[in-house]
Amino acid sequence: MGAPVDAILAWFAREGRALPWRESGASPWGILVSEVMLQQTPVSRVLPLWTAWMERWPTPGALAGATQADAVRAWGRLGYPRRAQRLWECAVAIEERFSGRVPSDQATLRDLPGIGEYTAAAVVAFAFGRRAVVLDTNVRRVLARIVAGTAAPAPHLTGAERALAAEVVPLDSATAATWNVAAMELGALVCTSRAPRCDACPASKWCRWLAQGRPVAASRRVASPWAGSDRQVRGRILALLRAASSPINVAGSSSLQDVEPGQLDRCIEGLVSDGLIHVSSAERGTHEL
DNA sequence: CACCCGTGGCC
DNA sequence: TGGCCAAGGGT
The missing domain is CATH 1.10.10 (Arc Repressor Mutant, subunit A)
Structure with missing residues (x-):
């Protein structure tokens, strides 16, 4: 998948958003905080909160010096307040175990509270510029469409999917990191779940899903009712x-x-x-x- | 592995 | 209007 990767990288250089946690001055901690806030939460809602949060607690040590109650309160209505609790626990762990330095090793990151497979890979790639296989819902959808020709990825991540994703990630560290963010960005802006803009997609020439006439997705599991839950x-x-x-x-x-x-x-x-x-x-x- | 865990906006 | 969706993680 060399040509589509190059096309998506070129598209990202043109169309990628300038988000604060993507700026060169962003710290590993700031990037980790952004990744936790972005779990199941749109960028538009994270932006103002991330800025205020980083101003108040710029380092793991600063957050570790606050109380969990402070963190949960500052989290406000961002959703899934356990993320705030675990982010605070994560800060405490980094302060105690690593003298306040965010670890750069993926397995070490994975052991921290609130850091799972995706977030550990994202921090390795985006905070430390090292090669990692970042597989979020966006990347999964992009690969499902271009390579597998299906509208949506399987309900849960499979080994075959990990293997395919690993094959696609460029070998060079810096390019790998850019590919990961570019694929995520394509999924967020163009190859969206609801109304994909295939006319604006840099990979449309190679997309198996588009070539097959965009077959519809298999029906999803019904969500449990929200009211009264x-x-x-x-x-x-x-x-x-x-x-x-x-x-x-x-x-x-x-x-x-x-x-x-x-x-x-x-x-x-x-x-x-x-x-x-x-x-x-x-x-x-x-x-x- | 199935299920649980918030919130707000959009078509 | 309401079901769907959004850079998942933990148990």
Whole structure:
């Protein structure tokens, strides 16, 4: 896949967005923070928060010196607040184990809280300019279409997919890093899930999916309903506690009266068990971050 | 491996 | 209008 790779690299040089974590001055920590914030979250919502976060906590040591509650509160409504909790834990681990230096080894990164296969590879490539196989949902979709000729990748990452992706990544370190971000960018801007802009795609000449007339994707698994879900209730509880300056009686809160007591108790217990909220020692029956 | 975990915007 | 989607990770 040499020609399409070159075409996508050239396209990225022209059309790639200038995002702050892509600037040459961005630190490995700043890049790691951006990768965690971008997990399942659009760039547009990450941008303002990342800037404020990095201004407040520019290094792992700075974040490690704050409290988990500070981190969860600053995370605001970015979503999946456990990412904030784990990012804080990650900062503490980097400070304690590596004297505040973000490790450059992929397996070492993978062992840090909140850092999985994708994020470890992304930090290796984008923060340290080393060759890595970065396989996010964008790269998977781009490869599925161009190479496999299917509208969407399989539900879960397969070994064959990893092998194919590894074959495509250029051997040279710097080019490999650029390829990874370019493929992600193509998936984000052109080869999108919903309405791909094949007329603007630098790889359309080689795309098997386009050549086959863009066959539709196999039906996806149905998502569980959102309204009334535990996730929604947990989100409401956390929103309440983020805004509070003192412990709150969550179970008796007027703003949660519409939630069935059994579900409310279950969600409170779950959040406590997750370590996202804590029983307050100040007053019986109250909680805080 | 299947399932759970937030949030907001878009067509 | 509501189902779908967005640079996944943990259990």
